[in-house]
Each structure stands twice: as structure tokens, then as C-alpha cells.
Amino acid sequence: MEAEAQRAPVGPSTRSFVRFDTAVLALTNARVIDGTGAAPRENHTVVIRDGRIASMGPTASTAVPAGALTVDMAGKTLMPGLVMVHEHLYYPVGAGTYANLTESFSRLYLAGGVTSMRTGGNMNGFAELLVAKAIARGEKPGPFIDATAPYLEGPGMGFNQVVALRDTSDAKALVSYWAAQGATSFKAYMNISRDELRVAAREAHARGLKITGHLCSVTYREAADAGIDDLEHGFFAMNDFVPNKKPDICVGRGGAATASMAQLDPNSADVQALFRYLIEKKVAVTSTLTIFETFTPGRPLPAGLDVLLPQLREEYERRHAATARNTQSPYLKAFAKGMAFERAFVKAGGTLIVGTDPTGGGGLVPGFSNQRALELLVEAGFSPLEAIRIGTLNGATYLGRGALTGSLEVGKLADLVVINGNPAVTIGDVRKVEWVFRQGVGYDPAAMIQSVRGKAGLW
Template sequence: MTASLFLCSLAAISVALTVELAAQRAPVGPATRSYVRFDTSVLALTNVRVIDGTGNAARENHTLVIRDGRIAAIGTVASTRIPDGAQIVDLAGKTVMPGLVMVHEHLYYPVGAGTYANLAESFSRLYLAGGVTSMRTGGNMNGFAELLVAKAIARGEKPGPFIDATAPYLEGPGMGFNQVVALRDTSDAKKLVAYWADQGATSFKAYMNISRDELRVAAREAHARGLKITGHLCSVTYREAADAGIDDLEHGFFAMNDFVPNKAPDQCVGRGGAATQSMANLDPNSAEVQALFRHLIDRNVAVTSTLTIFETFTPGRPLPQGLDVLLPLLREEYERRHANTQRNTQSPYLKAFAKGMEFERAFVKAGGSLIVGTDPTGGGGLVPGFSNQRALELLVEAGFTPLEAIRIGTLNGARYLGRGTLTGSLEVGKHADLVVLNGNPAANIADVRTVQWVFRQGVGYDPKALVESVRGKAGLW
């Protein structure tokens, strides 16, 4: 090869690498631009406290360099060179941590009479405003809506986090939701997975009345396509689901019906209420429960904590934050429901809520993989973004350290989604998915609420602008 050809080849490689790197910065379309505060190829965040999401201790007085949407350098202020031409932001007294990776989220909300409204527009903004840079929807009531909004966000046409978009529920007869088609048999289960995978769904969720055989066939079809399946179960036990090939179990151990007396195969008992009552009477350190933990762990089954939704069922717990972003009628309806919950002296959650926390802590101690989400459904009241921050607070209340809770809400989720090499922790080469906070959540987990800016693939968003764009209107769109 001649010298000129060699130099041309080097130039071509350099251009290709530059294009590849540049493509990593999240695109910003006209409809998204008004929420963006930082969009530059090289940015240096300096004099900042770093919580990297791995569980390591916070590091003071650091500089983090972002180049073309990726983390290019992290180190002490003294040891980290800031590139020429970089935009420099002094963050003295502030903290930078990974963007949240939440894995039981929804783009719909209960609006009455067993109906769930599609709120993909407002909810995707609220998730991002709360520091969520990646999420998995834990069930789909609106068909193509969330698949399409996920793609629009990826193109920069709408603000929001990366979305692992779940297909419509895999559910058998009996639930009675008018937005969920009931499976008739295993053939239906296979066809539904195949159809929605072809349409772009990247995840699947089994629901409360699915049969063991339907779950097994659905899991096999999803895995053949490199996709995962989770479940909020009732008709199928946790052990049976693990044997059927499920990847994840929703709602911690509140939905565990392995120890419900006289549980009939493929039959949901009491819409899950029996499972919660059963759990409340169990010792998570007992031999039988520990054996179930080991069964799940040996089969690489993760468990999703959703303490936020169960808090709304538990007397004595506070009103959720962020209710003022809801349509007034929805906010007032939830406030009435909350008041009624406070008067319920017979609620099983008076005992079960704390026991559910114990189970999650014991599962992790046994070596289990715990991830976290919020499930903004039930009787309402959970507002995206605000509830994701609350989820970390509740993990700390459950006995995890703040750094452990942050890891559960970031790196654990990213690894479950198969995106651990891209996001979930602050490491050189990963996407610049991060949150700037006006506090120190390593010392006080409530400081996760002090979000100043949220970066997704190096583009920095203003959370206040995102929240104000939907205040009082979430519930319409």
C-alpha cells in the first residue's frame, strides 16, 4: 500500500469512527428542543460528587467528561484533563449518579370503570423528568401506542427515556379487562408472541390467569427471538414459572402463591389476595422459602420490587408526591381513595407491607437479583418520575443502604434488560445517561428528589420544563 493510500485509509477510518461516536448522542427534534438545556459534543461536569451505581462509595471532587453522548473520562479534578473547547459546568456541592433504569412502568393510568387511558405523551416526559433514562413497560393496555412512542423517542421526536416496550398482556380468561384479549390455548400464546415481536415489541408479560403450558410456550417463543418474559402471576406458582422459563417475577413476593393452601393447578385464587395473605404469615428465612429462593436463583429468575404500588394500599402511609400533575378529577378521585384506605383497620397490608420488604431483603441476601419499578396503576396515585424516586426511598426503608438501593434502581435493571454494557453505571465508554442532583443521596436517599438536570445519551434535559408541560393535564394524553 502506498503512503497516500495508507493515509487515505486512516482518514476514512477516522471519519467512520467519528460518525459512529457522533451517532451515540441522542437526536433532538424540533418538538423536543424546548426541553433541552445541554446539547454539545464535549461537556465537562466538574467539582462534582460521583455515585457510579456499582455500589461503590461516593467520590468527591471529580470531573466527568462527556463526548458525543458517551462518558469519555471520570476522575479527580486534579487528574482529569478537560478537553479544549469543552463546555464546562461547575457542579460544586452537587451529585451526579446514573439515570434510573426502572423495569415495571406503564404508559397508561386507571381512569375508572376498569378502563386505562393511554398517557404515553405525558408519562414519558414525567419519567424523564424524574431521572428515569431507561425503562421497561410492565404490560400494555394500548396496543401499538407504546411501541410507537418508544420509536419516536429514539428518533428524537419526543422527549423521554429509552423504552423496552412490552406487548399486550399474555392472559387467560377471567380477569375481565376490556382492553386485554384472553388466550384460548398454547397456539394463541405462540401466535401472540410472534405477532407482537414482529411489530417491534421487545418484552412480554404474562398475567394472572395464564396456564402453565401457555406460559411455557410463550417463554420458548420469546427466547427464540432473543426477548424476555416477565409475569404478574396468580394461576401459576413462582416455582412453576421458573420451570416454564420465565425471566422475571413482578411485585416482589406479594404475588407468590406457592404456599397458598389447597392451590389448584392453573387456577388464580382470590385475584392474588390469598398470595399476599400467605406471604404475610411466612418467615422469609424458613427452609421452605429459602428453597424457593434457591430455585429461582439457580434458574436466573430476577424479582421486581414494586413497593410503591403496595404502599398505596397500606393504611398509615403518606399521600404520593406529584399528584398535582394529574387532571384534577383524577387527583381528587385518588385522594378520596387514599382517605378510605386510611380508615381500613382490617387491611391485610398492615402486616403484609413490612413483610414484603423483609422478603425482598432476604432474597437479595440469598444471592437473588432484585430490580425495581413502580407500577403506576392499581387505584391510581402513582405518578411517573415522582414514584420512581419514592421506589428508592422504600428500598432504603426496607433495609438496603442508599448505595445498594441506587444500584438496584440503576445497574441491576440495566443488566436485566441486557443493556449493562451501555448504561446503568457511570463508566468510561457507556452512554452518558445520568442525573445531576442538588444533594447527596448516598447520605440521604430523599435527595434523589432534588433533580436539577437529566442527561440521556449526553443530551441534558430540564426536568422543571418537562413537568410544567403536563401539570394538571396528565390524564388527557
């Protein structure tokens, strides 16, 4: 059982990426950001024993056990491993096709400081379920994976790797089948009907599982009524205020929703009423500002493009240049408005979690994009400590793993990141990842990144 897990197993193919693998480890003289939003604590020691945090406190008064491997963390920050909840193990390679990149992407996620993640939809059937199990056995390096089943989608999207639902009986059957195969989350997509969503949510909840959605045919309020647990893409996909919205019909594949949001005031009575309804129904919202940044003219090139196959990198660079020339892009206004909506939702009492969605037109590289997600939350108006909490404890709590991970507390799994800087002051320091610990085992990010440099897109 995961709740009883000790130090993570390390298999032969994983060993070359491991820097620390010992029963007792003391990280001394560190700055500690615990992930709860509390102020950093200076000159602290964290003792890790058999994969869990055994003790932590001021270095001057925290005993280091006899025989422990002691590592001086002076000038460095310890923070929880990132818990990201809209991730993918596939990438667009053209013509509506997505390549299965479970090998390279799982390494990149871990190298970027992600120790837990939920995949936000599955184009590859069993691949994600199998790699999650392989990582848990120590056969591959990577984060804990909450593996989402293939999309629950109606007719109309046209992906050649998604089977369309015909009716509610299909929704019920697919949830039943994939839950039995080991899927731990579900995702509704843009052409699902209200009734199909309701049945899928009921079937998932009956098994103790959650369902999220990137919606278009169903409004946010309708989804809350149907029992959805989470809504993807912040409020960019919100179609509650799209003029003449017809029930169960997706119009404009989300473009109409984004345009509608750009015209709204997040503090207006109607929007605030929707916020309250979502909060009352305990519906979380996932921020994916990284993907919308790639649609917005004038934004910088994403980091990490050098790990991609050269032709994939070049294709995205051409797309980025074309985006920069689009002076009529709706995202020139919508991107900032989307940030304002997320900030207003949290101010109203809503639960915001965060992911990156490395799909769209490409350009988002796992790990690098997760770090960028925190920077964008700060740009949206959250403090660095708030952004870190959204990217750690909020995600773990949503996934039902808050008692295990998401914050640095005695008794929790030793899922933490060593940062050569102070992200509580400068959020960009989250890019300075020195080591990543997952369940007490410390990994070398540079080695994992180098192992896939120029190859992501192959495997």
C-alpha cells in the first residue's frame, strides 16, 4: 500500500540518475519553504529516514542521527516537490497525431521538480497506466502518476486516437473498463453531453475516483450539476456566458468561450455568482496559463526546446514567430483577463490547482513548463508562496494525497526539491533545481535532462 511505502525502489535502469539513496539522510542549514504558504524558515535541518521526513527544525537544535549521511544545504532552499495536475505523456507531432513519449517525458517531469502528477487525458491507452506502475516499481525514473483514462468524448473532435461516445451506456462502460484496468482519474472532453458527463461522474465516484473536464458542449454550471470535480484551463473554456449557447453543442472549439471571457469582468455579479456555485459544489479549477501563453503574441519562447527533436523544435519556433506577427489575436486581451479570473476565483474562496498541458501547437516541455507555471501564477498576482502552495499542497490535496505529500511535514513522504536560490523572493529561482527527491531517493536533474536532449519526440 502507498500509505505504508518506504524509500522508493531503484532498479538497474534508474540507478544512473540517482545521487542519493540511503536509509538516513540529513539536509542541514537549509532554507525551508514548507508548501503551506507559511514564511520560509532559515537554517533548518530536515532528516529523512526510509523515504519519509523523520524530523525537521532549526539546525542548532535538531539532532542528526548517528550514521546519517549529512549534506550541507547552506544557501539552498528545500521546498515540496511539485504536484501538477494537467500533464501529458504525449506530444503533437503533426496531422492531429500525438506521439507517446512516456520515457522521455517522465524523466523531464522529475528533473523539473515534479514528484507527483495527474495526466490530463490519455491518447495512448495502456501506456500511461503501465509507465505509472513501472515508476512505482523503480524500473524507470519519474514522478508518481495519477493516470487518467482515455478521453470521454462525443462525436466531432476528429482526433484519430480517441473513440467517440455514442450514448450514456458507452460512458458507463468506458469508466467501468478503464477503472478495472487501473486508471485513477477520468477526463471529459469538448463534445460530451450533459447526460454522458453525469453518468461518467456517477460511475467514477462510485469507485472513489475523480473526473475533470476540458469542456465546450457543457457549461461550467451544468458540469457542477453533473458532479464534475475539476474544470480544466481556468476560465478560458468557460462558456456559461457565450451568447445563444445551445445545450450539448460545442461552438468554436472553445474560441467562443475565450472571446466571451475576455469581455467579462471577473468581479461582476454574474461571474461572482458562478464562482460561488462552483465553490458550493466543491469544484476545483486548474490553471494552465502555460498553454495559453504559447497562443499569445509577444510572449517569450518557452524554455527547454533544445531537448526536442530538432524538427519539432524548429516547427514550434516557426509557430511562435507566426504568433508574434498576429496583431489580431484574441489572446492579446484574453491572456491577462484569464489571469484576472483565476485570481478573482481564489479571492472568492475557490480552489485553484495548476498544470501545463504540453499539447496545443507544441513548445511546452515537461519540467521546464511546470516551473514556468509558477512564474505565471506570480505574474497573475499571486505571491511566490501562494504560487508554490497552488503547485504543491493544493494539487496533492485535490488528488487525495495531501496526507502523504505536497508539503514538508514530519511523517510525510520525502518528496522535495533542492533549489539553488530563494523562490520565496524570486519565483524564477524554481528553475535552479539542483536535486529532486522522490520518496527519499535523490535524483540528478542534469543527468535526466541530458539523457533525452535532442531526442524528446522519439520515445
